[in-house]
Amino acid sequence: MSVHETPRRPLRVSFEFFPPKTEAMEETLWSSVEKLAPLRPDFVSVTYGAGGSTRERTHRTVARLVSETDLPVAAHLTTVDATRAEVDDVLEEYWQAGVRHIVALRGDPPGGLGEAYAPHPGGYANAAELTAGAKARHDFEVTVGCYPEKHPESPHFEADIEMLKRKVDAGASRAITQFFYDNDVYERYLERVRAAGIDIPIVPGIMPVTNYKSLMRMAGLCGASIPRRVARLFENLDGDPATRQLVAATVAADQCLDLAERGVGEFHFYTLNRAEMAYALCHMLGVRPT
Structure with missing residues (x-):
């Protein structure tokens, strides 16, 4: 089987938001939702903090999206610091x-990436168990995460792919990747996944660069590499946010257009609650208001 995903026209997109903390952030979020909604995404998702730290805000945001828009909504859920009963209640x-x-994720440890993860006693141990639990409770559609460069805690790629297979066997019907900036990395990962007999969509997660220093830290913790050619583009731009934004837009556009040329037909955008970049990228990909 070809490593290229079967192209679909028009391209399909989805957007990820996080629950706002302040009134100003809430205004930004809903302005972004209003801007992106006419693109008719497959779904929009709302993140869920470690240990349910954003549980109420997440639920409120999800409920408002369901009641006030006609967008398909996916709610993130993690296993961290919660019993099965508590997760089942959510x-x-x-x-x-x-x-x-549901976007079923193991989640990061309460102390954040870099801290050792320990399953909660009496809780779901991982995303595969969470997927099975969600499917057993109701007929949820379940999306899961995957790592083109291997989860940093996986001892090797074989174990990583096996975990993805367990999620699929439990009922997951889509996987969204951790961010990456080298499309060859994604393509090699797709080869591994297909060779393992996993045939669900592996949707590239697109993260435009907004703060390069923060991105470097996050990439180091989650095992994502940043190609030297990309790193060079952001050199000496810490004090020049306007230029940095233009460079970030160019890098993201090049990545998305190249993926589309390789046959990728579905994209997931980590919006950080800002619509401008995601909307522009969709426009360039030919995804426009209907």
Whole structure:
């Protein structure tokens, strides 16, 4: 089987948001939702903090999206610092709110990336168990995460791919990648996944560079590499946000257009609650208001 995904026209997109902390952030979020909604995304997702630290804000944001828009909504859920009963309660809350799509993730340790992860006693041990638990409770559509450069805690690629296979066997129907900036890395990963008999969509997660120093730190913790050719573009731009934004837009556009040329037909954008970059990238990919 070719490593290229079967191209679909028009291209399909989805957007990720996080629950706002302040009134100003809430205004920015809903302005972004209003801007992106006419692109008719497959779904929009809302993140969920470690140990349910954003549980109420996440649920409120999800419920408002369901009630005030006609967008398909996916709610993130993690296993961190929660018993199965507590996670099942959240699943039930989502179902009652009209949510039919879950993004099932193990989640980061309460101390953040870099801290050793330990399953909660009596909780779901990983995303595969969480996927199975969600499917057993209701007929949720389940999306999961995957790592083109291997999860940093996986001992080797074989173990990493096996975990993805367990998620699929538990009922996951889509995987979204951790961010990456080398499309060859994505293509090699797709080869590994298909060779393992996994045939669900592996959707590239696109993260435009907004703060290069923060990105470097995050990339180091989650095992994502930043090609030297990309790093060079952001040199000496710490004090020049306007130029940095233009460079970031160019890098993201080049990446997305190249992926589309390789046959990728579906993109997931980490928006950071800002619509401008995601909207522009969709425009260049030919995804426009209907």
